[in-house]
Amino acid sequence: MAEIHPFYQQHRGAMEAAMRHRLDLAEAMLRERADITGIDGIRREVMDEFAIVLTQTPYVGGTASRMTDFFMRLIGFMAISRVLRRHGVPLPVIGEIERETYKAQLLDVPEAERLAAGDQFMSAENQALLREHAAKSTTESHQAEFPEDFVYDFVAPGPDDGFEFGINYRACGFCKFAGRHGDEEILPNICGLDFDAYATRGIRLERTQTLAGGASHCNFRFSRLQRDG
Numbered sequence: 001m002a003e004i005h006p007f008y009q010q011h012r013g014a015m016e017a018a019m020r021h022r023l024d025l026a027e028a029m030l031r032e033r034a035d036i037t038g039i040d041g042i043r044r045e046v047m048d049e050f051a052i053v054l055t056q057t058p059y060v061g062g063t064a065s066r067m068t069d070f071f072m073r074l075i076g077f078m079a080i081s082r083v084l085r086r087h088g089v090p091l092p093v094i095g096e097i098e099r100e101t102y103k104a105q106l107l108d109v110p111e112a113e114r115l116a117a118g119d120q121f122m123s124a125e126n127q128a129l130l131r132e133h134a135a136k137s138t139t140e141s142h143q144a145e146f147p148e149d150f151v152y153d154f155v156a157p158g159p160d161d162g163f164e165f166g167i168n169y170r171a172c173g174f175c176k177f178a179g180r181h182g183d184e185e186i187l188p189n190i191c192g193l194d195f196d197a198y199a200t201r202g203i204r205l206e207r208t209q210t211l212a213g214g215a216s217h218c219n220f221r222f223s224r225l226q227r228d229g
Contacts, residue, residue: 002055007062011072012054018105019050019076026080026101033097034089042083049079056181058148060173066133067150067173073197074174074190077102081186095189103196115227118201122224127165130154134167148176155221163206163221172211172218187212194220202227 004012023043030036057075060067077098084094106114120126134154136142143151150173155166178187191210198205204223209215 004054005057005059007059007068008054008057008072015054015072015076016047016050018073019047019079021108022076022080022101022105025104026097029097029100033093034084034087036084036087036089042087045083045086046079049083050076053079053082056177058146058173058177060146060149065146065149066130070150071173074193075177077190077193078177078183078186081189082183085186091185091189094186095192098189099192099196102193103200106196106200109200114200115202118198118203118224121201122164122203122222127154130165130167138170148173155219161221163223166219166221169211169218169220170216175211178212184212191218198222199225 008015020043023046027039030039030042036042053075057071060071062068080098081094084097085091131154134152137149137151138153142149149171150169151171152167152169155168157163157165174187174190178184188210191212194207195205202225204225206221206223207219210218
């Protein structure tokens with residue numbers, strides 16, 4: 001079997017714990033919506049598949065790359081999707097189960113902590129950092145060193161726009177991963193996780209097109225959700 005990159009091996013324990021937590025949260029939905037009764041067997045299959053997925057996960061710079069966190073948080077859903085697909089679960093049902101499971105997992109984080117993370121993401125300081133990372137992602141040297149990474153542009157709003165800033169992803173690491181390993185069919189389910197990831201932090205994500213859907217880029221647009229009080 002191929003080896004896991006040392007960076008992911010270092011974080012493997014935490015990533016596996018997150019996967020086990022997701023399976024706990026998904027158990028009732030797997031029984032009721034996917035008509036799966038052998039939950040213990042599914043758990044083992046998913047964790048075995050996750051071990052394979054870890055060997056396939058590309059290294060894109062570790063802590064120096066903001067996209068590493070995206071891979072670490074979401075790549076496990078590829079393992080869940082693969083296993084459920086093999087058991088004949090329809091793709092829309094897989095997507096619903098994964099999205100609700102992920103939302104429940106996100107909501108386990110205290111609200112104050114989630115909203116603080118959202119404020120940090122929307123801050124002027126982070127926007128400046130995003131500009132830097134975006135510019136770096138498009139360089140030939142970065143793409144040569146990390147060919148499986150994302151490539152994206154920072155988007156500043158125009159005078160008539162209703163968003164605070166945006167990101168256009170021109171190349172997606174998950175799309176590259178799916179294309180390399182035959183996961184194109186389950187890829188849209190990964191895209192669907194983005195909305196709750198931001199909403200639980202007090203951020204509205206608007207997106208009308210994706211690379212996975214055949215567009216030239218994914219058009220992420222961010223603004224703050226209204227908060228009570």
